[in-house]
Amino acid sequence: MPRRTKIIATLGPASESDETVRAMIEAGCDVFRLNLAHGTASQAIERMRQVRRLASEAGRAVGILADLPGPKVRLSEFVDGGLQLHEGDTVSVAPGGERSGPDGLWVDYPLLINDVGPGDVLTLGDGGVSLTVSSNDGAQLKATVHGEGLMQGRPGLHIPSDRLTMSSPTAEDLYFLDALVEEGVDMIGLSFVRSAHDIRRVGVEPPPRGPLIVAKIETRAAVENLDGILQVAGAIMVARGDLGIECGIEELPHLQKRIIRSCIASGLPVITATQMLESMVHSAAPTRAEITDVANAIFDGTSAVMLSGETAVGHDPVEVVATMSRIAERADAEFDYQAWPRGIRDLRRNTATSPESSITDAISGAAWRAATELDAAAIVCVSDTGFTVRSIARFRPSMGIIGLSPSTRTVNQLALSWGVTPMVAPARDDDMAVDDLAIRVRDTGQVRSGDLVAVVWGSGSGVRKTDTVRLLRVP
Template identity: 40%
Template sequence: MPRRTKIVATLGPATQNAATVRALIKAGVNVVRLNCSHGDWESKAEAVEWVREANPAVAPVAVMADLQGPKHRLEQLAASPLMVKAGQMLRMGPDGQGYELPIDEPDVLNSLAVGDKILVGDGDVALRVRAAEGQVFEVEVLTSGAIKSRQGVTVAGKSFQGSCLTDKDKYDIFEAAKMGVDYIALSYVKSASDMLELRRLVDQYDPGIRLVAKIETKEALRDIDQILQASDVVMVARGDLGLQLPIEDVPVAQKRIIARANAMGKPVITATQMLESMIVNARPTRAEATDVANAILDGTDAVMLSGETAAGQYPVEAVKTMARIAEKAESLCQDEAPRPTAVKNHDCTEAVAHAAVEVAESLRARAIVTSSTSGATPRWVRKFRPDVPILCATWDERVQRQLAMVGGVMAALIPSPETTDEAIGLSIEAFLKAKELKMGDQVVLTCGVPPGVAGNTNLILVRTV
């Protein structure tokens, strides 16, 4: 059975050539991530062209643009990296005035007070404010390490009000839409209203782009159900979440986010430091391999590589390793992962999807075959975690790519059908051609009568190919 868990890989300097992009896709990448915090749109456009040229006819790779969001960062340091030792005193203040830690972030400068703890980067270096005079602060280094230019700054226990979208984000949305990306991810989401604001802006350029909410704040955890309703996908963004929460709370938060996403039938990505050591090593640690497996057992749809593929020495090996871990973990999923067993609302498509899974498992069918206008049907089928592949035929190229994010789904492109019988015939023909089905296979089909109407799934059919 094909691997169900999807792999998201971040592109960057380590993958900035066509040959490496092809190798990533061959190794098992399903979605590529464009990190809007780094690089320019000219290089991103070139990378997306390489992806599209290398895309297979069945199950093509999707493209996700990840917005930087209102991240607070240091300015350019006089010397980078700046090596600091515990107990050392440094000055933090506005850029251009000779302070060791220059920062031009009004939210941070106006809110810092004596006693505040500051985390730099992923929290590797911690600082404590010991004295303040206006917007200039004397800080003590609590943990030794390296501080680099443009690193993020987090004030522990504090959140800042303001728009979820910066001017840079708005420009990146325009460029991403112009490029035709499939997903846009929003950083530092605090509430469902942030996702609705993003939806309004994206709709001005391209309503077909789907939205990913990155859950990395305490506020987002409190509003998780409403955020899920306003989003197409959620991401467990453990990097900044681990700065906002005590580190021991992160695993619990991960499980809760995944469980809520599963219950609501929304795809979920687990991200950050999954195979971090493979940035410099050809093999991951045992703890990293276990982390990836546990996320899959929790019910994640996708696992994400960041620095491992963007800047690491072994980008292709990292993808191959993640794929192997996923395949092994999936062999336990049917026994270990929670599986919804009842429909909690009156949505017809969800009810039909649930019934299709029950029929497929009762008959031990080879696959569940769906045809879909919007991609909703295979997403609902996925909610009920069938033991068999979910094969979706669609006549929309973007929907085909977007289904690359949904666990267990393989999508093929077919001509737009005029009748339900034609939709069924074209669907089976597409997967026979792709060698995902063979003559004699028994399949459970689900589609809509008439075809081509989003949200109209109302038919289940058992057929022998």
């Protein structure tokens, strides 16, 4: 069985050459992530153009996800050699640009003193070291260290999201957004989302004229407001790093399952991210726990799994992608394709839907059932925006999904959707055109003459509704 779960790989110093990016595409990368917390807008645009060129050469639809920095707070650069922190140490923390070290920790957030007070817990880096604030004298904080660790570089400082004055998107985010939307970026990752209002503030046109907005769920407020966020976002990322700090690591597996199922029921692609194959930053092979984590995310129903430092700074980005592809392909083969749709139907039954959504639910469900019962070779979805394709993908059919769209941006966005092979093709809804589309799909080698396929589309223009299904033999 071909791999259905999509792979996102982050570009960075270890993966900046044409040779490496080309090999990552060949190894199975479906979407490249640009981490805008590092680098400039012009550098990001240069990377976008590089990916577009190499994907075109490979004849692959490859999406580009630009991940905005958001209200990320970081410590200033540590002194040479770093600073070893020990359990019980007392440190001072203050806003400023001096180098962090034995004399104090400096933070690039001017409102730190206003937002943080005694009793608040600040977390450094990946969570191995935390600081409990004991006092705030109006100029600096005093805090007690919990945990042990060597602090180097510019680690993040996690402030509880309900204490932050700064909201998402930031002024820096909007600057990046303007440049990248003009360049035609496919997807935008919005960091530290708290509510649907944060997503509305982005202010871009809806797909396909604008990018797909990927809301990163990494705050307690986002979990509490998930239903509202699902109504306005284009996709969701389970950002397990900060989410685990905010809500507690013991809650993380349960939140992951809940978020994934809610997203799929709503017809939104969902990404599982953070430390999926972290050991491969330095090691040639992942740990057994990491392999199991990836497989379990796939069994949960995730649309995509994401690689961060593993491909951005790791010693072998190509092998990381190839390893992830093998793990995902094997897990996809064990996915419970029969039980999954029943759970989705139950979730949708308990969700308030519009008349258009009810029609889409009925037609997409009917297409899945017919294709499954008749052992169709594929489900072919025709869509300007990708809505119909994503509506079918949430059922996780055992046969392939072929997503056809006249929009190149939609095709690139569909590279994120589970089980979808995206292709550029004219979107038309008369019967003769449907036969022509079946021939087009046949000519790409996705199906063969005589195969039964289900073709699904929406008859209205500019309406998010799927209302037509046709079964036919490929000429």
